[in-house]
Amino acid sequence: MEDLLKPDYGVLVLTVCNFLLLVYLLKKFAWNLIIGGLEKREQQIADDKKQAQDARAAAETLKQELDAKLAQISEEASKRMAEAVKIGEKQKEQILSAAKEQSDRLLAQAKAQIEAEKNKALADVRGEIARTAVLAASKVVQQQMSEQSAKSVVDRVLEEIKAK
Template sequence: MLTNSFVLATAAEGGGHINTGDIFFQLIVFIILLALLKKFAWGPLMGIMKTREEHIGNEISAAENSRLEAEKILQEQRNLLKEARTDAQNLIEAAKKQGELQREEIVAASRTESERIKEAAKLEIEQQKEKAVAAIREQVASLSVLIASKVIEKELTAADQDQLINEYIKEAGEER
């Protein structure tokens, strides 16, 4: 190459003599070099680049598919969580309603039982009252008979009657 530059420099100085043989030879060597590079370096290099490009494309596709799948799973999980919260809320509401119904049933049963107990107590009080009145009537009747029999036995003065009545009342009080 140094020679060619020298020749070109000399040709430019000396009147334009160009050595076409050297140019043709360098052109042929350059073409052969390009052919060898294409066959042994460029082809395998392009093959490696093509393989690398396909690998990267596949990795990008796989990453995109994984991202889409992850978004799908995330959405499903969100939906399941939302359904679980809704179900839990419904269960809580149902439990509250059931508790309210049971409370109302218990209150109603308590009121019914208290009314029954009150009615039973009133009935028992009435029966005891009737027994007491009957007992008093019996005592009054027996006192009346006793007083009448005493009156018949003797004639009494007003003072004797008062004394007799007081004695019988006193006796009736002691019998109780």
């Protein structure tokens, strides 16, 4: 076991020579390819980052434009709503005014019609009173009666009028 712990200088020299040869060969043939690949990959990552930042900036600009358009559309919609409300109020006022005018006109017509009917009824009542008075007077004159018989004749005439 002691032999295992003692270094073998021949193997050590060969291992160092092999390592140096490997480093030389890697540097000669592979190192430039590996470094070139890493640099290419680093450049690609940088380009991808730049494209992502450009895309993010473009998306942000587009978002701002869309927000501005949305605000403009919202403002225009608010204006149109306000205009529609104003138009609705004007139409409401016009309709109410027309309805008031029509109701005033109908009220005036109704009053005139009532007044005409009242006058006609009064004329009919006056005519009926006049006919009754004439009829009663003619009966009183024809009979030359006493006061009691005149009252009975007037009562009879009034009963006839009520019956009609």
